[in-house]
Structures are given as C-alpha cells and as structure tokens.
Amino acid sequence: MGPIVLHEYALSGNCYKIRLTAAHVGMPLARREYDILEGETRTAAFLREVNANGRIPVLQLGDDFLPESNAAAWYLADGSDLIPADRFERADMLRWLFWEQYNHEPNIATVRFWRTLVGEDNLSELQRAQLPAKVAAGEAALALMDAHLGRRAFFVLDRLTLADIVLYAYTHVAEEGGFDLRPYPHVRAWLARVAAQPGHVAITD
C-alpha cells in the first residue's frame, strides 16, 4: 500500500509524538506539511479526503486515514515494547494518554500555540480571557507529573512506554509557552532520560 504518510504541521507536538514513536519502532514515514495558520486543514478537500474534523496530525495507511495523535501513535506502537503486555499496565498507559489530551495538551500546547504562533496581541477576547486559567491548569499538570515522577523513572514501567513519548512531546517545549520548568526537577530529569533513549529524534529532525 506504499509508505505510511503523516499529514502534519511539523512543529506541532501532536505531530512530533507520532514521528518519535515511528523512530522508536523503526517505521519510516512519508511527511506532508500543512500550514495550519493559513487554514490548509480546513479546506473542503482536506475535510472530505483526510479528516472531517479539520485537524492534523492524520496518519494515512493506503486509503485509510487515522486522525487523533495518540491513536496514530498507538497504531505505530501496537505490537512493540512501547505498549505494556500486562492488562492493567496497558490500561494505565492509556490513562496517561487520555490525561495528556484532557489536562495537558489543551493547556500547555494551547498556551504555546497562542504565544509563539498566534501571538498574544492577536488573541481573541475569549482566548485572552482563558489564558490565565490555561496557564494555571498547565502548571497543575506539570506539578502532577513531577509528583508522579518523584517515585519512578518513567510513567508506567521502569522503562520507556508510549506514555513517556506522548507526554514528552509538549512538555519538552513547554518553556516556549512561558512555562518555567525549574520548579519541576523530576520532570526535567525525566525529559533528559527520554531524550537519551536509543532511537530518539528531535522535534526539528
């Protein structure tokens, strides 16, 4: 069916987590870039052919399209050591993936997006009103991670799993959104640990 294609915006952490997963499992990806600020994922053709939800990343497997970053990362990791074999540990790993999309990404990633790509001066009134709450929720997410990592080296097992890859993606660029990581020493040690894994690639690779 040809190479797997990642429809992406390369600087998005949601896209990077898929490339990082692919690197760890040794799966080459073809890449197709969209300018999200120019609305290239909201065109009629994109909505019809790639993702009716108008978002990247989307993983394309032949004629099949798989939206949602953590589902795409799961697809690539399925059958590898990145997904725990034990039933509870597998569900516990998924717990962190859902937590990332509910408590981490809408705060840490959105604040980074608003501040670095949209620009604070260009925010809508509603976005500006939401900013303090999103910053506070992002700080709470980092604090929860730090407390969890104070008792273990990785999120679920004593080695890298998909939970670490998914959480690494936006945490390692949180400072671009103005989040100060200095109060979170366990997070910083874990970031270094993840980056030192064999097979690691950078968001700019």
Next chain:
Amino acid sequence: MGPIVLHEYALSGNCYKIRLTAAHVGMPLARREYDILEGETRTAAFLREVNANGRIPVLQLGDDFLPESNAAAWYLADGSDLIPADRFERADMLRWLFWEQYNHEPNIATVRFWRTLVGEDNLSELQRAQLPAKVAAGEAALALMDAHLGRRAFFVLDRLTLADIVLYAYTHVAEEGGFDLRPYPHVRAWLARVAAQPGHVAITD
C-alpha cells in the same frame, strides 16, 4: 482482590460509560458515590489515595487505582469483542475515544454540567464567556457524528464496540444541556440502536 470498585458520581456520563461497559462484559462493580459539587473528590485523602488529579471516575482494582474514564472502560473491555481484533480497527476505535475526550466531552458534557448542575446563574464570568463557543463546538461534534453515522450503523465496525459505548454516554443526555438532537437523524437512530443492544443498562440503573 475483592470486587472491582467504581469511585463515581452516578449521573456523570464518564462514570456511566464504565458501568455500561461492565454490563456488556458481565463484570459486576461495587460503587462508591462522591458529591462532586461538595468537593468530595478534592479532599486531601481523595487526592492521596484515589486520584491525584481530583476527579472521578476512578476504577479500583485491589490496591491499584485507574483514573480516566476511557482507560477504565478499556480495561474492562480488554479481551472482549468490544475492542476490535484488527490493528487498524483497534486504533480507529481509540481514535473515537480520544476524539470524545477532546472534542465532545469538554463541550457537550461541560455545557450539560453547567446548565443542569451548576446552574447558568451560578457560572463564573469566564464560564459564561466560554458558553457560546462550547455550544457551537458541541453542535459541530454532533454534526460530525451524524455525517459519520450516515454511512454506517456503528462507529467502527458493523456492530457495537467500545467507541459506541463511550460516545453514547454523553450524547444520549445532550438534550439535558440544551442541545437539540432533531437535526441529527443518524445520531438519533444510532442512539436507539445502542440502547437496544442486549446487556444495555440506563444511566439511572
């Protein structure tokens, strides 16, 4: 290890989806209720012993605690027909679970919560400012579901999977949040189809 315990607030769709999954796989659950409006999931004991994230539902398996509704539902469904055996279909099912937590629940569930439990008069200024955008995003989620269901009977396979259970939970009570389901005939037909499945239980059961 004794019975599996669901720490919950029974009228929450996130808690109901776990009970509905348990009913379909024939797993009895013990239930422990918390008054979320009285802050019972934010006490020091709850944060320390049940979930550092201060939220229900949490599934307790002996000494292990599993937060995040879709991870808990996955745990119960793991090994059953509710999770597709095919690799792509399994990831595609997870796609809908992540979409539910990112695009559906923060809009449809939050608006229902604000309007029926908190009360519009009691919303904070920020919540009130967010309400129109959340209503619009909830409508968009229902429209996306309706278009998808126009071409198939269930979300992923030609039979019930965990994706249907998870999406049913808040969709079937969307009208409590003021969402009008009349413009979404495929969603309404699918709701009836899910409710007619053997093993179905109601949110009030």
